[in-house]
Amino acid sequence: MALLSYPRRHPSIHLLILSAYALFLLPILDGLELGGDGLYREILRDETVLRLKELGKVIAFSDEEGVRFQTTFLGSAAVAVQDVLKLNSLEGTANALGEVRYSPESVGSYVEVHIEQGPVLEALHYPLAAELVLTLETLCKEPNKFLTYDEECGCFTEESLAGLVCTVGELLTWPSASNVIPGQVNFTVDIRAMDDKVRETIVTSFSRLVLQRCDDRLVDCAVEQKHAAAATPCDAELTSRLERATRSTISSMAAGVRRAGGETPVLMSGAGHDAMAMARLTKVGMLFVRCRGGVSHSPEESVMDDDVWAAGLALVNFIDQNAVDAAAATAAESDVASGFARPHWSQAAHQFGCNRAP
Numbered sequence: 505m506a507l508l509s510y511p512r513r514h515p516s517i518h519l520l521i522l523s524a525y526a527l528f529l530l531p532i533l534d535g536l537e538l539g540g541d542g543l544y545r546e547i548l549r550d551e552t553v554l555r556l557k558e559l560g561k562v563i564a565f566s567d568e569e570g571v572r573f574q575t576t577f578l579g580s581a582a583v584a585v586q587d588v589l590k591l592n593s594l595e596g597t598a599n600a601l602g603e604v605r606y607s608p609e610s611v612g613s614y615v616e617v618h619i620e621q622g623p624v625l626e627a628l629h630y631p632l633a634a635e636l637v638l639t640l641e642t643l644c645k646e647p648n649k650f651l652t653y654d655e656e657c658g659c660f661t662e663e664s665l666a667g668l669v670c671t672v673g674e675l676l677t678w679p680s681a682s683n684v685i686p687g688q689v690n691f692t693v694d695i696r697a698m699d700d701k702v703r704e705t706i707v708t709s710f711s712r713l714v715l716q717r718c719d720d721r722l723v724d725c726a727v728e729q730k731h732a733a734a735a736t737p738c739d740a741e742l743t744s745r746l747e748r749a750t751r752s753t754i755s756s757m758a759a760g761v762r763r764a765g766g767e768t769p770v771l772m773s774g775a776g777h778d779a780m781a782m783a784r785l786t787k788v789g790m791l792f793v794r795c796r797g798g799v800s801h802s803p804e805e806s807v808m809d810d811d812v813w814a815a816g817l818a819l820v821n822f823i824d825q826n827a828v829d830a831a832a833a834t835a836a837e838s839d840v841a842s843g844f845a846r847p848h849w850s851q852a853a854h855q856f857g858c859n860r861a862p
Contacts, residue, residue, distance in 0.1 A: 565778050580778035584785040606785060613742055614782040615789045615822065617815055619807060621775050625794035631754070631811040632818055633769040633792045634738075634746040668697045668706060669774070692730070696774055700734050707732075736780045742789030743770065749822035750791070753814055775800075791818060 565580045583606055620626075625633055671694040677686040693710065697703040711727045718725035747768040754768075771792060779788040793815050796806040 580781040584781050608785055611786040613739065613787050613789065613826075614779060614785070615742060615746070615791065615819075616777055616779045616782075617791045617793065617819065618775070618777060619795040619800055619805070620771070620792040621773075621795065621798060621800040622771075623798040624771060625769065625792065626796065626798070628769060630769055631794050631808075631814045632750045633771045634743045634750065634789070668695070668702060670695050670706075670710075698735060698772055698774070733776060733780055736783045736788070738779070738789050739787035742787055745822055745825050746789055746791050746818070749818045749825060750814075752821045753818040756817070757814065791815065791822075 565583070620633065625631065672691055673694055674690070674692040676690040678688040680686070695703060695707055695710065697706070707729070714727060715725055747770065750768045773790065773792070777790065779790055782788050793807055794811050796808075797804075799805050
């Protein structure tokens with residue numbers, strides 16, 4: 505077991521790699537100013553990963569937000585065999601960069617836990633949800649609205665644009681005086697959609713419109729695309745396992761969850777996560793935790809203790825399923841045990857407190 509030491513200044517959640525059947529669990533190391541991704545990640549790391557640490561090693565991703573180097577998924581992209589470190593002019597040799605990379609053959613899957621960043625789970629009175637598709641972060645979350653292209657009329661319908669979200673996050677003016685018309689304005693526009701075709705079309709149309717309006721007014725203008733990411737589907741098998749683990753967890757908790765139908769929600773995510781970078785390396789899945797008011801990256805971000813507890817139990821159940829499947833796969837390949845022994849997950853789950861009532 506190799507535990508990497510990192511400064512504990514930021515909210516973080518680390519990764520667990522199981523020997524014999526590699527399974528990545530949980531980022532990240534960084535956060536934004538005045539609001540990251542919550543200390544619940546520290547709790548999950550301590551109560552889940554470190555209790556099972558004898559089964560693998562722990563690593564960490566840094567700068568998922570792109571705060572320092574203005575590019576997202578810096579740490580996870582390096583692990584997923586992308587040359588982001590070179591692109592950002594960090595000192596380092598080619599050999600050194602290669603040391604942090606993993607080959608697809610060495611990684612079985614990747615699972616990430618995150619707050620929902622939306623109000624759906626809170627409205628459903630349900631603590632956890634599996635994730636279906638990852639795109640980019642939005643200010644509102646409407647998983648039931650899908651962006652669709654009407655092939656017959658050759659355009660996007662008004663309804664198909666209902667889930668499109670555009671955000672002006674940065675706005676810099678010069679000379680920035682209250683009584684002076686700015687001579688220069690720099691701003692960002694963040695365009696996010698569940699459908700890549702919609703997003704690309706809107707980006708192109710918006711850029712042309714801005715350039716045309718500026719040309720009409722004899723204003724110099726430059727449009728630069730800083731980042732683009734395609735929608736990333738979560739692996740169906742991992743999603744199904746996360747659903748089962750969540751149902752098992754909720755049913756084992758004394759109070760239970762009163763919800764019509766009793767099915768685990770499966771959401772569409774509008775947020776950017778390390779899972780998007782890791783999808784280049786292996787199959788990915790996500791588990792979302794209910795948060796108050798859908799608020800994230802803010803000092804007002806909040807989760808309930810019992811929901812964090814439920815997420816930890818769901819992870820233990822999920823890992824248990826993964827270990828059983830890995831053992832079965834190993835046994836099928838050889839008549840003789842190849843050294844992979846099923847961990848004592850039931851004991852670990854008992855130590856973690858499966859019988860605890862919320």
